[in-house]
Amino acid sequence: MTFEEIKKILEENLKGKIKELVNPFPRRMTLWVDKADAVETCRALKEKAGFYHLSTITGRDTGDKLEALYHFAQNGMALTLRLQTDRNDPKLPTTIAVYPGAIFYEREVHDLVGINFEDHPDMRPLVLPDEWPQGIYPLRKDWHYNREKGVIE
Amino acid sequence: MSLRLGAMLPEVLKHLFKKPATVQYPFEKIGVPKGFRGSPVMDPNLCIGCQLCVKDCPSEALEIHKESESTDEAGKVAKRFSMTFYLDRCSHCAQCAEICPKKAIHMNTEFEDAAFDRGALKIVYK
Amino acid sequence: MSTFILPVGPQHPALKEPTSFRFLVDGETVVDADLRLGYNHRGIEKGCEERTYIQDLYLLERVCGICSNVHMTVFAQGVEKLMGIEPPKRGLFIRCLMGELERVHSHLLWLGVAGHEVGFDTFFMYTWRDREIVEDILEMVSGNRVNYGMQTFGGVRRDLDEMQIRKVLDGIAALKARTPYYLNIGASEPTLVARIAGVGKLPKAKALELNAAGPTTRASGVDFDVRKDDPYAGFGEHIPFNIVTDEGGDVLARVVVRAKELMESYNICEYILKNLPSGEIRVKAPRKVPEGEVVSRAEAQRGECIHYIRSNGTDKPDRVKVRAPTLANWPATLYMLRGGYVADIPIVMAAIDPCLSCTDRMAIITDPKGNQKVWNWETLRQYGIDFYRKRGIKL
Amino acid sequence: MDILKIFLYLLVYPGLLFLFVYSTFVEWVDRKLYAKFQNRMGPMHTGSHGLLQPIADFVKLMAKEDIVPKEADKKLFNAVPILALTSVLTAGLLLPVWHFSDTFQSATSFQGDIIVIAYLLSLPSFAYFLAGWASASMYAAIGGVRVLTLLFAYEVPMFLAILSPAVMAGSWRMAEIAAYYQAHPWHLLINIFAFAVAVITLQAKLERVPFDIPHAETEVVGGAFTEYSGRKLAMFRLLADIQMVVGAGMIAALFMGGFPGGLIPGFIWFILKTLIVVFILAAMRAVTARLRIDQMISFSWKWLAPLALLQLVIVIFLKGYLQ
Numbered sequence: 001m002t003f004e005e006i007k008k009i010l011e012e013n014l015k016g017k018i019k020e021l022v023n024p025f026p027r028r029m030t031l032w033v034d035k036a037d038a039v040e041t042c043r044a045l046k047e048k049a050g051f052y053h054l055s056t057i058t059g060r061d062t063g064d065k066l067e068a069l070y071h072f073a074q075n076g077m078a079l080t081l082r083l084q085t086d087r088n089d090p091k092l093p094t095t096i097a098v099y100p101g102a103i104f105y106e107r108e109v110h111d112l113v114g115i116n117f118e119d120h121p122d123m124r125p126l127v128l129p130d131e132w133p134q135g136i137y138p139l140r141k142d143w144h145y146n147r148e149k150g151v152i153e
Numbered sequence: 154m155s156l157r158l159g160a161m162l163p164e165v166l167k168h169l170f171k172k173p174a175t176v177q178y179p180f181e182k183i184g185v186p187k188g189f190r191g192s193p194v195m196d197p198n199l200c201i202g203c204q205l206c207v208k209d210c211p212s213e214a215l216e217i218h219k220e221s222e223s224t225d226e227a228g229k230v231a232k233r234f235s236m237t238f239y240l241d242r243c244s245h246c247a248q249c250a251e252i253c254p255k256k257a258i259h260m261n262t263e264f265e266d267a268a269f270d271r272g273a274l275k276i277v278y279k
Numbered sequence: 280m281s282t283f284i285l286p287v288g289p290q291h292p293a294l295k296e297p298t299s300f301r302f303l304v305d306g307e308t309v310v311d312a313d314l315r316l317g318y319n320h321r322g323i324e325k326g327c328e329e330r331t332y333i334q335d336l337y338l339l340e341r342v343c344g345i346c347s348n349v350h351m352t353v354f355a356q357g358v359e360k361l362m363g364i365e366p367p368k369r370g371l372f373i374r375c376l377m378g379e380l381e382r383v384h385s386h387l388l389w390l391g392v393a394g395h396e397v398g399f400d401t402f403f404m405y406t407w408r409d410r411e412i413v414e415d416i417l418e419m420v421s422g423n424r425v426n427y428g429m430q431t432f433g434g435v436r437r438d439l440d441e442m443q444i445r446k447v448l449d450g451i452a453a454l455k456a457r458t459p460y461y462l463n464i465g466a467s468e469p470t471l472v473a474r475i476a477g478v479g480k481l482p483k484a485k486a487l488e489l490n491a492a493g494p495t496t497r498a499s500g501v502d503f504d505v506r507k508d509d510p511y512a513g514f515g516e517h518i519p520f521n522i523v524t525d526e527g528g529d530v531l532a533r534v535v536v537r538a539k540e541l542m543e544s545y546n547i548c549e550y551i552l553k554n555l556p557s558g559e560i561r562v563k564a565p566r567k568v569p570e571g572e573v574v575s576r577a578e579a580q581r582g583e584c585i586h587y588i589r590s591n592g593t594d595k596p597d598r599v600k601v602r603a604p605t606l607a608n609w610p611a612t613l614y615m616l617r618g619g620y621v622a623d624i625p626i627v628m629a630a631i632d633p634c635l636s637c638t639d640r641m642a643i644i645t646d647p648k649g650n651q652k653v654w655n656w657e658t659l660r661q662y663g664i665d666f667y668r669k670r671g672i673k674l
Numbered sequence: 675m676d677i678l679k680i681f682l683y684l685l686v687y688p689g690l691l692f693l694f695v696y697s698t699f700v701e702w703v704d705r706k707l708y709a710k711f712q713n714r715m716g717p718m719h720t721g722s723h724g725l726l727q728p729i730a731d732f733v734k735l736m737a738k739e740d741i742v743p744k745e746a747d748k749k750l751f752n753a754v755p756i757l758a759l760t761s762v763l764t765a766g767l768l769l770p771v772w773h774f775s776d777t778f779q780s781a782t783s784f785q786g787d788i789i790v791i792a793y794l795l796s797l798p799s800f801a802y803f804l805a806g807w808a809s810a811s812m813y814a815a816i817g818g819v820r821v822l823t824l825l826f827a828y829e830v831p832m833f834l835a836i837l838s839p840a841v842m843a844g845s846w847r848m849a850e851i852a853a854y855y856q857a858h859p860w861h862l863l864i865n866i867f868a869f870a871v872a873v874i875t876l877q878a879k880l881e882r883v884p885f886d887i888p889h890a891e892t893e894v895v896g897g898a899f900t901e902y903s904g905r906k907l908a909m910f911r912l913l914a915d916i917q918m919v920v921g922a923g924m925i926a927a928l929f930m931g932g933f934p935g936g937l938i939p940g941f942i943w944f945i946l947k948t949l950i951v952v953f954i955l956a957a958m959r960a961v962t963a964r965l966r967i968d969q970m971i972s973f974s975w976k977w978l979a980p981l982a983l984l985q986l987v988i989v990i991f992l993k994g995y996l997q
Contacts, residue, residue, distance in 0.1 A: 105606075161401060166957075168713045186418055211337040
């Protein structure tokens with residue numbers, strides 16, 4: 001489907017909840033929605049707009065806020081859904097009800113950026129080791145890794 | 154497709170009399186093609202010390218140091234530079250050879266780089 | 280129902296790379312499966328933020344050994360969009376050629392590994408012998424068997440002269456003659472078919488729901504192929520090829536899909552080489568990238584590979600997110616493993632062609648009395664050191 | 675003089691020394707054939723064309739550290755390899771190779787020795803199971819149980835297949851059976867089904883692909899041998915080779931008309947015929963994939979057992995007609 005068709009469908013279903021809907025490159029779209037109605041947007045995307053495939057979720061630290069970018073795909077169009085939450089209480093609703101495949105992506109975002117997904121079935125660490133200290137999230141801007149210099153005698 | 158027991162038997166029996174596809178490596182060696190990316194080799198006469206290769210190296214395997222500075226009679230300053238190359242860090246991507254404006258670095262076709270002592274992997278081109 | 284937990288991995292002959300599975304096994308059938316990833320997690324995404332774009336190119340090339348060219352292509356074309364530069368046609372065509380040659384190399388490798396997983400080592404030996412043809416081509420064209428380093432911002436780094444093109448065409452012709460034989464064997468050798476037909480079933484609905492990607496989902500009837508949906512690089516110039524799908528949804532269907540995709544790749548390579556446009560192969564690329572964000576996608580051998588790149592105007596990216604196809608296929612694998620046989624675990628896992636370096640430090644000590652001590656890496660390492668010190672070996 | 679002959683018989687010719695040397699040679703032939711089938715070279719460096727490679731492996735393993743798991747049942751763990759090796763070596767003695775003559779009844783060639791050799795050849799399977807059970811590891815236990823399930827699958831067809839030439843020849847003594855078929859060579863063709871079933875079940879007894887389910891490396895790591903190392907593992911490897919030699923010798927004696935002539939011609943016949951059987955086994959290994967345990971059992975009960983029964987019926991019917 002082309003950008004205009006999807007734009008029309010989304011405007012019908014999300015009536016005023018769309019903060020930003022832009023088409024930066026051919027076959028690419030970015031949709032910005034408030035985090036409260038994330039699940040409703042996902043349902044509209046899956047059932048109405050035909051985005052059957054969730055490629056992945058990117059966790060990002062924008063300095064003052066924490067951001068989760070959901071990358072959806074269908075034949076011929078890729079849409080990025082942007083959800084923001086503030087740093088001190090990072091919470092986002094889980095979308096496993098609509099996209100069951102998101103279970104691993106949400107665990108990875110929780111590991112690396114520290115966004116808690118409410119009522120996620122098992123929030124065990126996916127990629128970080130078990131003895132990784134709690135509350136330290138490596139992909140945040142304030143975490144730096146000091147690599148010791150290689151020494152050759 | 155129809156199921157045939159021992160579908161690969163004719164092929165397998167044919168290979169009983171064929172030359173093996175493998176070679177005995179340490180004794181017979183298959184050569185490497187012309188453009189093979191081995192390790193970088195530097196020619197100190199061409200190097201102007203612009204440090205572009207050091208900046209671009211993904212694995213920080215290069216260091217360029219000034220060796221000597223001499224001014225000939227016409228007052229022209231001639232500087233010579235040396236390159237310290239850490240073979241154990243190099244990922245053989247040839248970005249240094251590509252970025253060098255004076256083409257002072259080229260890649261050799263050496264692929265047997267194993268060494269017993271790590272010091273031997275630090276090569277200096279003066 | 281006497282079930283017990285069968286730990287498979289992180290070191291196990293069936294796994295070429297470290298991942299840890301825990302199967303709840305009842306006799307010979309797998310009741311439940313759980314997965315622990317992270318053994319190969321090297322923090323590449325954090326590493327990208329500390330390096331310049333040129334250095335990131337070579338760092339991302341080493342995310343995975345077999346699909347190194349795909350990660351490089353996706354990152355290069357993503358940053359090109361941010362820079363607003365467009366590689367010349369010949370560069371795009373060579374970029375596509377490298378992608379397809381790597382797909383041939385990866386699928387032939389996978390066919391061999393699948394044969395080995397079910398104990399058919401002769402099939403493994405023959406497929407890997409023929410893979411040497413494409414390996415020699417890649418080494419001649421790019422200077423290395425793996426990690427080709429061909430893509431860069433603005434095009435490709437090496438051109439193909441007349442003699443090289445003829446050699447590649449000869450190699451492709453030889454492979455084109457051999458591959459139908461493997462497809463035929465894969466579908467007609469009864470002992471092999473018995474091990475892969477009806478094993479690891481993934482119905483189309485489940486494939487869609489669990490977001491599987493690549494040959495795994497195409498073998499369940501989903502025609503999802505980034506080369507068709509979102510034509511990138513040379514595919515923009517409508518190179519003719521058709522998506523291979525199969526309705527079987529089991530491991531045999533995946534063998535057939537991959538073998539047919541090999542034939543498609545040969546046709547694509549021949550088309551590219553026969554109408555290779557003349558001209559430049561790359562344009563100059565600036566060192567600093569203007570502010571912006573982009574989602575870049577490509578069809579890796581195992582499925583859709585997606586990068587999200589965000590730049591902040593400097594010469595270092597602000598955020599690079601890499602999602603390789605294997606992570607997409609893991610939920611589908613766990614679904615496929617449940618209800619199967621213990622003997623099918625290796626072949627079902629191998630069927631999605633997992634590449635773990637794309638996607639944990641725990642060891643489980645189970646003594647026969649059934650109680651399990653869960654040690655983390657540190658205590659296990661310490662136990663090993665003390666164990667050998669007691670025997671007089673100073674560490 | 676007979677004591678010296680029996681002594682030589684025990685220690686040298688079909689006994690210990692010959693079986694050890696010939697089994698390493700047969701393993702070398704098997705590995706070379708398997709490599710040639712796969713268009714590669716196989717062992718090349720130890721001895722000319724890798725001839726001493728099996729012996730080199732054996733010596734290396736003998737020198738390796740011999741670890742016994744702490745939780746394992748030590749006595750059983752150590753006893754099992756020796757028990758299995760001796761049972762297969764004694765089976766080797768019963769082969770009608772050299773010292774046989776129609777009338778001379780001796781300790782190694784008596785009425786009913788075919789039953790004894792078949793039984794002694796199946797003892798190692800129980801040894802594998804005990805080895806798996808004694809070494810308290812998960813994979814070994816699964817491997818051990820699989821050995822038993824496999825045993826029930828191929829044992830019955832094997833016995834049926836072995837007995838049909840005996841019924842045809844009207845005697846239970848391998849020497850006499852071989853003599854009968856030397857007298858009427860055409861009768862060998864009658865047993866062609868039994869020959870096929872015997873070769874397939876021998877492949878299963880030796881646990882080689884497509885029947886190496888008990889120690890399939892990609893599923894249960896080393897199967898019953900996972901915990902074994904050093905000398906004990908060397909004994910298990912040697913055991914498998916000798917079992918191949920004795921199994922091939924038995925099939926050659928029953929289905930290919932034995933080894934006529936005295937010492938030298940009998941020896942040459944023995945080498946020739948066993949190598950033919952080894953060629954067939956190596957070809958089977960090169961051409962098939964590994965079956966699952968349930969597929970193996972259904973295959974043997976749906977195909978092998980009925981085929982063997984059919985063969986028995988043919989033999990009994992024809993015996994009545996020919997006599």
